[in-house]
Amino acid sequence: MKNIAHVLNALIVLYTFLLLQGSVNAAFWEDHFEQEAVDDWQHIGNDSVWTVEDGFLRAEIQAQNQWRVIFERYQFIAYSGPYNGFTITLETVGATRARFGIALAKHFQNPVTETEEDGYYLFFTNDMQVSRDGGVFVGPEQRWDTDALQQMELHFKDGRFQLNADGESRLDFRDANFDHIDTIAFVLAGFVTEDVNTGSAWVDTFTVDGLAVSPKRKLTTTWASLKQKQP
Structure with missing residues (x-):
C-alpha cells in the first residue's frame, strides 16, 4: 500500500x-527492427505481408486479386499525430519490382461527399507522387534510377517538404494546404498481373526526430x- x-x-x-x-517538447524515436512491435506499427491493407527478421523490416506483395494496383501502408502509431517540424531518416532501404518509401498524409474534408479523405505525398526511393485517398500510378517511368539507397532523409515543417537521398538534395517544395501531417507510414506500391506474389521491399532502420511530446x-x-x- x-x-x-x-x-x-x-x-x-x-x-x-x-x-x-x-x-510540448520534442522527442527522438528510432526502430532498428530487432523484434516485432505491434504497439508501434499498424499494417493497413490486405495485399502484403510485413515481417521483422535479421534486423530488417521486410514487406512482400501477396495480392488478393490479379491485374490491380497495390497500395499498402505500415503506419507509425508509437506517437500519435498531428506532426510538424520533424525529420525522418531511413537506412539501407530499397525495393525489387515495387515502389517503397514514406507516405505523409493529411486529412481533408471532401466538400461534395462531406466525407474525410487523405491527401498523400509519397516519397519512394526512385520517385515521388501525390495521391488522393490512396490512388497511385505505378508505371515504368521514375524520377531517379535508385531502387535502393543507403540513406533517405525527409524533412517537413509548416508545409515545406525536403527530400535528400544518399547526401544529395532531391526535392524542396512547399504546399500551403499541408500545415501539418496527420499520419506517417511506410508505403509499398506496385502493379500485379498474373503473378500476385511479385514485389518486395526492405529497410534496416527508421528514425524520426522532432516529435511533439x-x-x-x-x-x-x-x-x-x-x-x-x-x-
Whole structure:
C-alpha cells in the first residue's frame, strides 16, 4: 500500500513539473527492427505481408486479386499525430519490382461527399507522387534510377517538404494546404498481373526526430515504467 502511495505522489509531482515546463517538447524515436512491435506499427491493407527478421523490416506483395494496383501502408502509431517540424531518416532501404518509401498524409474534408479523405505525398526511393485517398500510378517511368539507397532523409515543417537521398538534395517544395501531417507510414506500391506474389521491399532502420511530446504523453510513459518496477 505504501508503494502505491509513493508512486501516486511521484506522479502528482511529475505532472505538476511537466505542466510548469511547457505544453510540448520534442522527442527522438528510432526502430532498428530487432523484434516485432505491434504497439508501434499498424499494417493497413490486405495485399502484403510485413515481417521483422535479421534486423530488417521486410514487406512482400501477396495480392488478393490479379491485374490491380497495390497500395499498402505500415503506419507509425508509437506517437500519435498531428506532426510538424520533424525529420525522418531511413537506412539501407530499397525495393525489387515495387515502389517503397514514406507516405505523409493529411486529412481533408471532401466538400461534395462531406466525407474525410487523405491527401498523400509519397516519397519512394526512385520517385515521388501525390495521391488522393490512396490512388497511385505505378508505371515504368521514375524520377531517379535508385531502387535502393543507403540513406533517405525527409524533412517537413509548416508545409515545406525536403527530400535528400544518399547526401544529395532531391526535392524542396512547399504546399500551403499541408500545415501539418496527420499520419506517417511506410508505403509499398506496385502493379500485379498474373503473378500476385511479385514485389518486395526492405529497410534496416527508421528514425524520426522532432516529435511533439505533451506532458500527458510523458506521464503515460512514466506511469507504465513505474508499474513495471512494482513487485
